[in-house]
Amino acid sequence: MENRRFYSSIIMICLLLFSFCGCKKKEIIRSGTVSYNVVNVMVGGNAVVLNQSPLDSVVNRSSKILTGTGGDHLYVSAFSYKNTALNYFGVDVNGADGDLFTLMLSGFWPNSVDAFFYKEVNIPPYSNSTLSVRFINLLKGGPAISVNLTGTAPSSEVAALPYQGIGVFKSHLSTSIAAPFIFEIRDASNGTLLSSYNLVPVSGISAYTLVWNGLLGGTEKQAPGILQINHTNLNMQM
Template sequence: MKKTEKSFPSAILGLCLFFGTGLLGSCSKTPVPPGAVSLTIVNTLTTPLIVNFNEEDSILFTGGGVGQIVDRNTALAFGLNGGKQIVNLREINTANPIYTWADHSMLNLLFDLPAGTMGSLFVSGTKEVPDTLLVRDSPLHFPAGDSSMGIRFINLSGEKAAVDVNLAGQADGSEAADLAYKNITAFTRYPADASVQQYVFEFRNASDGSLLATAAMSNINNPGTSGAANLWRHRNFTLVFRGVPGSTDSPPAAFIVRNH
């Protein structure tokens, strides 16, 4: 069936959104309010998605739709009511000067998200055959004087092969060994003090050790006392591996999502 497209309406309906810019996906360090949930949607597809939280044909949006568009290789965090929650995802057509979207959902999901939940919805696979993984987040907490950060890893490889993750210069699998498709590690504490300038993580084929992608976290030793704030200390991050070796549309890559 031929799909039609719709453009953004002129009305603006408010959603409770938290979002950021640049390489880091968005989120909030503030605890989830009573009765609410925090849901971070992570998009590893080759197309941006528009997110809606009902089954209607209309799209609710804030700020011209920007607050509902999850671009490829990025994440967007939403503050929602607890309980039954519809997540309606549609493909965005970026070729049009004014963003348009398909008239049918790529994914229409129903979750039960208990009040107080912090969760992440990972969208992987392809736009023709999308796949999802919903996890409940358990971020690390950082007491006063603890100059550290939390990092976890997830494998969303398009070829569904296992990967090893290591710090540059260390043995294959030093951080995560034989991480299978759609598997995710727990958050692990890493130093984020003046002694650490950067972390460079390498994602390798678990079978032959070939390098697939890298992800760098720089300026970790920024004191944050003047000028730019320290973006890493006392925060949690997810390093997402996606893509297929040899693919031109979706080559292997790793990107960073800032969580809580």
């Protein structure tokens, strides 16, 4: 009998210790603000709603920063405006106060949407001496692209960026900021010029993402083009 009581006491102590250790698990407190840059370039798509910001939407071929409460194991989903049954994406996120995530939605709406979600960590903070630009290739059905500034060697900005590829930020000295920034987008395999884009710097903005999107051979609203994203000083990142 004494042995049984002894072993029962040991088991009870172990259970209490396990319970205590479980309660000590470090979690992100559900407070603060997490930001989500939603890039909506679905071919033929409509507006997108994020469950973290259900009263706001992102129209097609645009981007917008939406916000939500930070915390541990937050479910983030994107779905069609006024049609929650048409869900494009969902993921469990651990978001601390000040974090910034980007959600890119491309492909064909509504049944062949491509989603790519990641945490932003390398957006340069504001600088009055440099202008930083990166490219993202979201042109559905298009080739890998190279990019150069007009008058510079091909591939001087980007060598070969595939579909859903995200380039690195390349900085230019402020002595060049006043001049036109005309980028040439080319087929990386043969150098054929696909399009050009004139980046006009915005006062107070020094970092930009240029999203190559649309449909190869598309016309009007589906024609290939550049979506310009201006990175503000939100949380020193976007």
